[in-house]
Amino acid sequence: MHDIAPEILKRASQGDIAAFEEVYRAFSSFVFNVAFRINQNSADAEEVTQDVFMKVYHNLKGFQFRSAFKTWVYRITVNTAINRYRKSVREEHGRVNYDNLIELLPGASSSAADVIESDNEARLNTLLGALSPEYKACLVLREIEGLSYQEIAASLKIPVNTVRSRLKRARQALLEHGRAEAEI
Amino acid sequence: MNCKKIQDLLLSDYLDDEIGSSLRRRSQEHLDICEACRKLEQELQRVRIPLQKAPRVEAPARIWQNIRQQIAEERQREFRLSWENMKNWLEERIVIRRPVFALATVMAVLLIVFVLGRNMVFRPYDEARYAGEAFTSILDNQDDTIAANLETSIEKYFL
Numbered sequence: 163m164h165d166i167a168p169e170i171l172k173r174a175s176q177g178d179i180a181a182f183e184e185v186y187r188a189f190s191s192f193v194f195n196v197a198f199r200i201n202q203n204s205a206d207a208e209e210v211t212q213d214v215f216m217k218v219y220h221n222l223k224g225f226q227f228r229s230a231f232k233t234w235v236y237r238i239t240v241n242t243a244i245n246r247y248r249k250s251v252r253e254e255h256g257r258v259n260y261d262n263l264i265e266l267l268p269g270a271s272s273s274a275a276d277v278i279e280s281d282n283e284a285r286l287n288t289l290l291g292a293l294s295p296e297y298k299a300c301l302v303l304r305e306i307e308g309l310s311y312q313e314i315a316a317s318l319k320i321p322v323n324t325v326r327s328r329l330k331r332a333r334q335a336l337l338e339h340g341r342a343e344a345e346i
Numbered sequence: 347m348n349c350k351k352i353q354d355l356l357l358s359d360y361l362d363d364e365i366g367s368s369l370r371r372r373s374q375e376h377l378d379i380c381e382a383c384r385k386l387e388q389e390l391q392r393v394r395i396p397l398q399k400a401p402r403v404e405a406p407a408r409i410w411q412n413i414r415q416q417i418a419e420e421r422q423r424e425f426r427l428s429w430e431n432m433k434n435w436l437e438e439r440i441v442i443r444r445p446v447f448a449l450a451t452v453m454a455v456l457l458i459v460f461v462l463g464r465n466m467v468f469r470p471y472d473e474a475r476y477a478g479e480a481f482t483s484i485l486d487n488q489d490d491t492i493a494a495n496l497e498t499s500i501e502k503y504f505l
Contacts, residue, residue, distance in 0.1 A: 179414070179417065182417075183410070186413065190409065191402060191403070191405060193405070194404075194405035194406075194409070195402050195403065198403075199400070204406075208406060208409055211409050212409055212412050212413055215409075215413050282396050282399050283400075286396040286399075286400055289397075301397065304362060305394055305397035305400075306397055306402070310364070311362070326358045326359070329362070330354070330357040333357050333358075333361075333390060333394075334357065336393045336394075337390070337393060340392075340393050
């Protein structure tokens with residue numbers, strides 16, 4: 163997943179906008195979805211996505227292929243998304259707006275499936291809202307994006323054991339949250 | 347295997363399928379006999395459902411349009427900046443001497459025009475005039491000695 167031909171990267175690094183668009187098309191869904199899940203609103207997710215690709219555009223020439231290109235993009239995505247989230251919290255604009263995602267779904271209309279979807283989104287955002295951004299990032303990369311422990315470790319530049327422990331703590335937090343809700 | 351170890355695995359490697367087959371088998375054997383650990387596993391599977399059902403969407407089209415626009419604006423700014431830098435560089439080196447250079451250039455051009463113009467414009471006119479006069483003279487005098495009417499100043503001098 164997310165493999166891109168070296169020739170396209172080379173052309174993109176030389177300023178070829180058509181090649182850069184191919185890079186964008188290959189990664190935009192990943193970047194947007196991760197940004198959305200960490201920031202929990204689509205406006206911030208759009209801003210983060212644009213920031214990520216402008217960083218890729220400016221730094222592509224200097225990318226020396228010491229790591230896989232996709233790992234580099236994953237890292238920029240998570241760092242930019244977490245920074246945006248922290249800025250939102252500082253500005254007290256930390257808003258949870260799960261309706262935005264429903265509007266973005268193709269062919270969205272009133273239906274039972276959409277209601278269930280909406281309920282799921284509400285539940286998901288409640289759960290993710292209970293986590294710190296670092297734990298949230300690990301959980302999103304693992305559960306939603308399907309990255310392995312190695313890939314997550316490489317993306318976040320942390321040891322695999324740290325990935326493991328963050329996932330454990332995130333899941334413990336979700337369990338406690340779920341039990342607390344059940345008692346209400 | 348004890349419950350603490352199993353629960354550790356349940357919260358991470360077991361749930362994420364990052365576990366080897368031997369360890370998976372031993373964990374499964376423990377879950378078969380331990381109700382507390384089995385309940386924890388079920389609870390964890392329940393809690394992860396919203397995450398697993400989370401839809402993935404395409405990034406809105408306007409994001410790429412914004413990126414393209416931002417790149418185009420940056421390139422225009424870079425071009426304007428490099429043009430300004432070049433102009434400044436030239437002005438720093440030429441502006442003080444410009445009046446002298448301009449005057450020298452104008453004088454040189456005028457001189458060239460004068461010299462070339464004299465040769466190209468006035469000489470042909472003189473030659474045409476002489477030829478015309480000679481022809482008229484021949485017709486008037488009907489003289490065979492044409493040379494007498496075509497004498498040049500040099501011939502006059504020597505003859």
